[in-house]
Amino acid sequence: MTSATIKLYLPRGDAKSLRTAEIFNWTGKAVAAPRTELEELLAREELDKAGVYILIGNDPSTNAPSAYIGEAEIIRDRLKQHKTKEFWFAAIVFVSKDENLTKAHVRYLESRLLAEAVKVNRFKLDQNQAGGSRLPESDRADMESFLDYIRQLLPILGSDLLTPIAQPAPLAQSGGILYCRIKGAEAKGQRTPNGFVVLKDSTAVLEQRPSAESYPYVLAERNQFIADGTLAERNGFLVFTKDAEFSSPSAAAAVIHGGSANGLIAWKTQDGRMLKQLDEEA
Numbered sequence: 678m679t680s681a682t683i684k685l686y687l688p689r690g691d692a693k694s695l696r697t698a699e700i701f702n703w704t705g706k707a708v709a710a711p712r713t714e715l716e717e718l719l720a721r722e723e724l725d726k727a728g729v730y731i732l733i734g735n736d737p738s739t740n741a742p743s744a745y746i747g748e749a750e751i752i753r754d755r756l757k758q759h760k761t762k763e764f765w766f767a768a769i770v771f772v773s774k775d776e777n778l779t780k781a782h783v784r785y786l787e788s789r790l791l792a793e794a795v796k797v798n799r800f801k802l803d804q805n806q807a808g809g810s811r812l813p814e815s816d817r818a819d820m821e822s823f824l825d826y827i828r829q830l831l832p833i834l835g836s837d838l839l840t841p842i843a844q845p846a847p848l849a850q851s852g853g854i855l856y857c858r859i860k861g862a863e864a865k866g867q868r869t870p871n872g873f874v875v876l877k878d879s880t881a882v883l884e885q886r887p888s889a890e891s892y893p894y895v896l897a898e899r900n901q902f903i904a905d906g907t908l909a910e911r912n913g914f915l916v917f918t919k920d921a922e923f924s925s926p927s928a929a930a931a932v933i934h935g936g937s938a939n940g941l942i943a944w945k946t947q948d949g950r951m952l953k954q955l956d957e958e959a
Contacts, residue, residue: 886936
């Protein structure tokens with residue numbers, strides 16, 4: 678991803694309130710707002726245009742992160758129809774400042790956004806895959822460029838919808854991939870901007886330690902991962918079916934150990950150096 682100069686405008690001076698975002702030399706513009714300011718968002722002139730939008734929220738039954746991705750020739754009219762959806766608490770809209778986005782363009786963007794969100798697999802999507810549209814080669818290239826800018830702006834506007842859980846660090850991490858091993862289980866992981874990620878196909882112990890009763894967060898996280906399919910029993914272990922992000926190395930190690938664990942000691946390089954040593958050497 679290339680470097681970018683981003684202009685954020687906060688009409689109320691509050692980064693959680695309604696805000697707009699633009700990137701230097703980009704013809705697009707983003708407008709985001711919490712649901713509590715929906716009327717102010719609908720009053721914006723940008724919503725007279727064609728574009729794509731993302732509703733961010735939580736699944737009412739599981740509290741898992743959820744999203745709805747849509748498109749419309751007039752964004753305002755479509756957003757009004759979503760007032761009946763319970764799950765969402767924020768909306769992010771992307772339009773073109775030069776009004777060159779057509780219905781075909783936004784249908785293409787909607788389809789690509791859905792495909793990427795499914796691949797990243799951070800959010801439950803409250804819809805089926807969109808059909809998209811056929812575009813000339815040059816238009817497809819323009820829309821892929823537009824999508825690149827959306828990827829850059831989404832985290833700044835408060836959503837990791839398109840941010841891979843396991844992603845290359847901007848700078849090479851000391852020690853590379855780290856390992857957590859206990860009772861035959863072996864997990865691989867690395868630090869991320871949000872904390873720590875355990876990589877797909879890692880294993881955790883099947884049985885929890887008796888002492889885990891004193892650490893309810895460990896039980897809750899393991900049970901949640903089992904319930905949502907992130908952890909599946911296989912050959913006497915729990916296997917990570919996808920990359921899983923944690924708030925810290927210790928939180929990750931605790932799930933793997935089945936009880937409280939010090940991540941700075943539990944995570945080691947292939948040659949046995951502890952994460953604690955790597956931090957001290959940095």
